[in-house]
Amino acid sequence: MPIGIPCDTICGMAELTLRERKRRRTRQAIIEAAVELFEERGYEGTTVADIAEAAEIGTRTFFSYFASKEELLFPESDSRITAAVEAIATRGPDDRPADVLLRALRNVNRDSDEMVSRVAALRLRLIRSVPAVRGRGLQLQLDAQREIARHLCAAYPDELDEVGAAALVGAFVGAVTGALQVLLETAGDDPAAMSRRLQEAMDAALRPWLREQDKLHAQDRSREQTPS
Amino acid sequence: MPIGIPCDTICGMAELTLRERKRRRTRQAIIEAAVELFEERGYEGTTVADIAEAAEIGTRTFFSYFASKEELLFPESDSRITAAVEAIATRGPDDRPADVLLRALRNVNRDSDEMVSRVAALRLRLIRSVPAVRGRGLQLQLDAQREIARHLCAAYPDELDEVGAAALVGAFVGAVTGALQVLLETAGDDPAAMSRRLQEAMDAALRPWLREQDKLHAQDRSREQTPS
DNA sequence: GACGATAGCTGCACTCAATGCGGATTTGCA
DNA sequence: TGCAAATCCGCATTGAGTGCAGCTATCGTC
Secondary structure, three states, rough: OHHHHOOOOOOOOOOOHHHHHHHHHHHHHHHHHHHHHHHHOOOOOOOOOHHHHOOOOOOOHHHOOOOOOOHHOOOOOOOOHHHHHHHHHHOOOOOOHHHHHHHHHHHHHOOOOOHHOHHHHHHHHHHOHHHHHHHHHHHHHHHHHHHHHHHHHOOOOOOOOOOHHHHHOOOOOOHHHHHHHHHHHOOOOOHHHHHHHHHHHHHHHHHHHHHHHHHHHHHHHHHHHHOO | OOOOOOOOOOOOOOOOHHHHHHHHHHHHHHHHHHHHHHHHHHOOOOOOHHHHHOOOHHHHHHHOOOOOOOHHHOOOOOOOHHHHHHHHHHHOOOOOHHEEEHHHHHHHHHOOHHHHHHHHHHHHHHHOOOHHHHHHHHHHHHHHHHHHHHHHHOOOOOOOHHHHHHHHHHHHHHHHHHHHHHHHOOOOHHHHHHHHHHHHHHHHHOOOOOOOOHHHHHHHHHHOOOOO
């Protein structure tokens, strides 16, 4: 492999070897076929063989693209990490570690292509209903946390050790996740509603960390409630 | 099934139907056989058939005792929940929700037969090394969180709604998990030191939820450093 | 443009977890 | 004692995932 780490998601397919372009097209085809089938027959009701057939590849080939059936639903290298890293990198001089994390979380929510894509919506639904998928999601979340904690620790070497950073990040993410869990219980499958729920969850979960003026902001935001 | 919910773990086998006694003996035999084999050949290197043979039952029967191979490692209904429920039940009149959770955490830490049992030690090792087991563990943790949040919400109806309670519990558990993840990685096996660093990390991460005097307490505690 | 090296595709056979079924056995209880 | 229910367990089956071996398509080079 001549290229070190391919810029997996962003760059268009121009200037890539034919092999590589073909490979990505197949990859995309697999994902699309799978999403189609999952929505039609459900996750458990769809076999890998079904997906392979729909994507017009051999069953064996599927596993050279995705290590497992769940992997299919978590294709992109986690955007949460990049958001957090960016927030850390662009921190102001008197930002506390908690401030940085707050900004990171808001960013994730803001530029959440997370929500728009069909895969993302499906994923969220399946995380709720299929234990195997949920397990995989939690695992990835934990990995992301650890990575973010590493960066945060590096950015604040004087006030945070590795353990403290991990605890702080864990507390943030845990709060949001916990709140979201309850909120999603009462939400249908409407993506817009889900997005709104996420926002609510963050406001509720992170309130204790907000400084006074931020709390007012949060209240404003939840009061205006712009419909779409 | 004449008995509603059997008091699974605590009560001895006296005064139980023969069937029930037999069943528990087999269950225990399965667990012991499995632990033996896992330690000898590793988790993945041991098949369910192996376990069944060692426990002198049919392979098919295994699955009438445990729904899956992982389930084997999480037999007891979560002790964390009971600890938390107890802490909530015995709360003082001016305990804040966060105080209660802190106490629950200390209790879990204190009477952690968690640590002594052979199964528990093995489980901890496997959670770290086998993704499937880790997934199952995370899942159970999330369930426990939700249950605790429900109780907490019921205990403080005026100050916590469901979402707020879930966020609070999530933050606690998230902080512990995050810190523990790092602590376990740096495999210093001194439990006392680990417990201390865990407390410090928690105090720091959860500061926003603690009252002023608690913050002082936290500082005191980390200063005096009582070695058990 | 031909050619050898190599990456990727695929069928086949295999292991293992997990489930359904149906018959045999044991236990509870009247 | 005898019937009903719980339990056990072999057998067959499905589906995920892997290793292997052979084939084809692509790449870089001359």
